[in-house]
Amino acid sequence: MHRTRIKICGLTRESDVLAAVSAGADAIGFVFYPPSPRYVSPARAAELARLLPPFVTAVGLFVNPSRDDVAEVRAKVPLQLLQFHGDEIESDCLGHGLPYIKAARMRPGLDLLKYAASFAGAQGLLLDAFVEGYGGGGETFDWSLIPSGLPMPLILSGGLNAGNVAEAVRRVGPWAVDVSSGVEAAKGIKDAARITEFVAGVRNAHG
DSSP: OOOOEEEEEOOOSHHHHHHHHHHTOSEEEEEOOTTSTTBOOHHHHHHHHTTOOTTOEEEEEESSOOHHHHHHHHHHSOOSEEEEOSSOOHHHHSSSSSOEEEEEEEOTTOOHHHHHHTTTTOSEEEEEEOOSSSSOOSOOOOGGGOOSOOSSOEEEOSSOOTTTHHHHHHHHOOSEEEESGGGEEETTEEOHHHHHHHHHHHHHHTO
16 A cells, blocks of 8 residues: 655644644645635745755645736745646646646535546546535545546545544545645644644554
């Protein structure tokens, strides 16, 4: 079994970045969606990204951005991966000079295989619970809705925390897991102990 990768998303403080890195996170997510309580400006994200050591990936999360929005962030922040979390089509996600992953908001009736095929250039598909508005709502979804045979790596999100992530990894077998609210003391404020416990839960899933 491969080692499940871990992304901690929605970081806004230096201490939270350092806690995630120290715990063993593989990727850090910065939210560039202004309505989100976890939003950071490009200038602020650039300060936080400077704290990342080699081989910890900086991911930029966008929701229905213009091409200029992405270009402005890219000019200031040393991102390595883009994450699109809105109603984008593949042409919106391509041509930014970086690889991308695409979020799917899971609900009954969504043909995930057809959805994945419409984003053939994605490096991975991130599955999150469907909630009103955009961004994570801290809700889980029915993991049995995930079909077998997805043509790209699966990133599991949606309501994960230290208490359920080991079961999620064992049942779904994702390439990676993505957490935000599940390791927070308040919106946008991470809790170092919860980050450490979450990472331990992922590791414990492998025995």
